[in-house]
Amino acid sequence: MSEYLPKELRDQLAAAQRQGKRKRATRSVHVGDEAFAIIEMSDRGFAVLAEEAPRLRGLIDIYDGPQHLYQALIVASSEDGDLMRYDFKRNTATATTAPVDFVLADTRPAGLLTQT
Template sequence: MTTYLPREVREGLEAAHRLALRRKNRLRVVVGDQVFPILRLRDHGMVVPADGAPRLRGLVDVYDGGRHLWQCLIVASAQDGQEMQYEFKRQTAAETLPALDFELPDTRPAGLLPRV
């Protein structure tokens, strides 16, 4: 059995694989007003398609659909074919509530009941 594939078949398979990754993945990185899809997350970084993304550097926001996940400080590490790899220098979880300047007591009320 041979493992050789013609160049056209190999390129077609790679293009189909990239398209499938883009369709099923909702992760995206936002830089200012530019949005780039994230192909996959790694332990300390992410992989973005190289064709549309410049060599990003600095503070970016990572979203899963409409949910803000992280604010990250990134640097481009390597380009591997059609994929650009970025490393996280800092990865901070996005908070939905503002930071408090005081400690909340454990005995605070859980809610208010309306008057009947």
Template sequence: MTGFLPKEVLDGLNAARKRDMKRRARRRVHVGENVYPILDYADEGFAVDAENAPNLRGLVDIYDGPQHLYQALIVASARDGDLMRYEYKRNTPAVHHAPVDFERTDTSPIALLTQG
């Protein structure tokens, strides 16, 4: 079907598709101070716009809006048309509290009563 369309129309359709993907993208990858929208996300990796993003690698943070989801170690996988695909070497869910260095028991008191 696309063989019958002029090149200008195909370029316009591809630009509109890319613009729509960027508009719908909620997830973002943070590399230092730079932020890039994630256009395609899967369990084994993600893809960003190949024109605007440099060749990313190393430790990155992945956010869904303002919520920190993952801290990941990534490596460039392949270029897929207008997208650059990255695979996870390590993908760790973000935690919002520090780990405890002791065992919490279920029998611990809720409150302490004092004599008074």
């Protein structure tokens, strides 16, 4: 059916689909001061729109809105239509506390006794 539509209309439909994907994306990849919307994400990598992102490589940060989720090392994998796919070399979840190099003593009570 798309063969019967004028090229101008097909281009507008494709642009509208890309805009819809971009609006639905909540996660983003941050490289320096730039941020790009993540269209698809899996445990092996992620995809962004090819027209927006350059060929990214190296250390990046992944956010879900304002929350920092991961710090990852990536390499460009392939271009799949209008998506550019990247693979993780390393993907580390961010921690809310700093790592310690000693054993923490657990001084909390094991349970509470009730009065009877």
